Amino acid sequence: MALISSQAKPTLQPCLPGFEHVRRSWNAQFESYAARILPGEFYVTKNKEGVATTLGSCISACIRDKVFGIGGMNHFMLPTTEVSDLASLKASNLSEATRYGNYAMEHLINEIMRNGGRRQNLEVKLFGGGRIMSNMTDVGLANITFVRDYLAMENLSVVAEDVGDIFPRMIMYFPATGMTKVKRLRSLHNNTIVDEERRYVDSIKKQPVSGDIELF
């Protein structure tokens, strides 16, 4: 579908070091390049480009420095399927389950700061955590609970969110402006999304849990 435009497509700006593996391509709808991240990945940019992902019960935090326009998105879930309330989550396996969530959040925030972002300028949006399989434990809720608790502890407030409910979501986020487009997806896509998220959870369960290893 080649859109004939009087303006030539701008050239793709180099990404920040460490994000070379993330696939970026032109999006005609938004007339912008966009990086697409998979479960477990994150992406930070200083460019005027989008970051996109598809979420089932996983969570994406979209965080940016609203003054300097540096920001990005992560995509993660806690590798637990047993508990959905924070109290039992903490009691049972704080060190195990929430460790992956902490990594995902810390890496995103640290990478933004490392590239010139300032903590007091951070603006947070949250998406995902859908209950897309009605017969399963509400993994989505556990993820939402975790991330809210994490942000509260870090003293970061959420300016916008679309979380929970029964839908998978497609997210497009522009860190330069903070603009976000959320599209709810029909249930026809549920199983495909769940399969991909399950593959990701299985992969992190196999990783040794250690403070120094980069898991994402």
Next chain:
Amino acid sequence: MSLQNTTTPDDLIRDISGLVTLPDVYLRINRLIDDPKSTRADIARAINQDASFTVKLLKLANSAVYNFPSTVDSVTKAVTIIGTAQVRNLALSLSVANSFAGLPNDLVSMRNFWKHSLLCALCARRLCKVARRCDADALFTAGLLHDIGELIIFNRLPEEARAALMLVLVSQEEITVSDAEMETMGFDHSVVGGTLAQKWNLPPMLQECIAHHHHPSQAEKFPREVAIIHIANTLAQLAEVDSLELDDAPAIDPLAWEVTGLDSEVIEETVKSTQTEFDEIEQLFLGQ
């Protein structure tokens, strides 16, 4: 994508012929209705032989969908009130879901599949009443069966079907499931469904609605009906994701508005009342 797939829609229909058959109750009722010598009592007797259909027919006749002032407590009464043509539609609608239980797949749960179909059926019925000059009950059946080809593709070509669904999720361009299927298989679910409808000798209007619901301009003898199913398909997706923004579902071909004389004013009312109706009759179709 180099899936050296040489399977044709005809092959798929041949493959499933032993697994999915048109239910007896529909064939019997169909024959009796076409027979000028048969009476309503004959038709009622044929229905009564199928206990589960009888129960569903009475429940449906008493639901808000029909909104009859008095209780419909016998099949004969149901046939008299609803009319034989509608009973034929209902027999087809209610029993076809059961017949497809023999065609399982890993890509979509039967519940989620039929949810979209039922939402489409309810939207189509409602649009018909606004558009007038069309058979709301026949359109209900068309809505219920419009995606039937999907179940055949999901069962027979699971890898290609999964690739098509992935393509929709990862593509930068907004592409429809139908477009993605064309790209991975060379045909889409509407062609497969249309082929089956033809093979089963379903009413010609149904055949066209199933075969052309993504491309209303290809309709031949039933452009209005096809256009209504085309619009209903999009509105059913809005009802499912609880949105009133057309951006959230596949685009509606402007031709469909033109042919039906409908306009975007119908969207909000259709989506909202369909959501309410769905909650009420979901059990009837999706229960068990």
